[in-house]
Amino acid sequence: MSPEPQPDAQSDSKDAANAVNRDRLPFEPTKSRKKPEKKTPTAPVKPERKSDSKKSEAKKVAAKAVKSDRSGQNTAASMSIPDAVSRRMVRRMALFCGIPSALGISTFFVSYFVITHDLVALPNAAVVLVSMGFFGLGVVGLSYGVLSASWDEAIAGSALGWSEFTTNLGRMTEAWRSAGKKP
Secondary structure, three states: OOOOOOOOHHHHHHHHHHHHHHHOOOOOOOOOOOOOOOOOOOOOOOOOOHHHHHHHHHHHHHHHHHHHHHHOOOOHHHHOOOHHHHHHHHHHHHHHHHHHHHHHHHHHHHHHHHHHOOOOOOOHHHHHHHHHHHHHHHHHHHHHHHHOOOOOOOOOOOOOOHHHHHHHHHHHHHHHHHHHHOO
């Protein structure tokens, strides 16, 4: 039997450094963060049945809603988007995103037809750029569809929604600025 090589101090430090590097995620900062302390219960906790836990969760949610109503904060129900407004947003998103996306997909079929019938010699880059342009318009159309819808339940808004877009974009930027100022 041959004796096993004894590790030296340098290889131990390299192994420790490699172990640290393997545990760290690529996007994680290099300096260490403090871990939150675990709280241990002082008294034994008896296990709850599923029905008991659901009831207690419902009571907690109801208590939070009542508490937030008293404190003047918004509740989950008041923060949700009304159905009329959400339907308006979905219609506009389907229109402003659906048409460019359909054109992006049809670009492949049209270019295939043109190339196979030797109508025009299309370079591959042209087909890719045109389809990417249409898909990019589709992504922009999603955002425009949400922002161009009237956020007021009673007002339907205009056909293209430019005035609603400018109003809603102003509201969003104002909300971002106010959120950035809060400590």
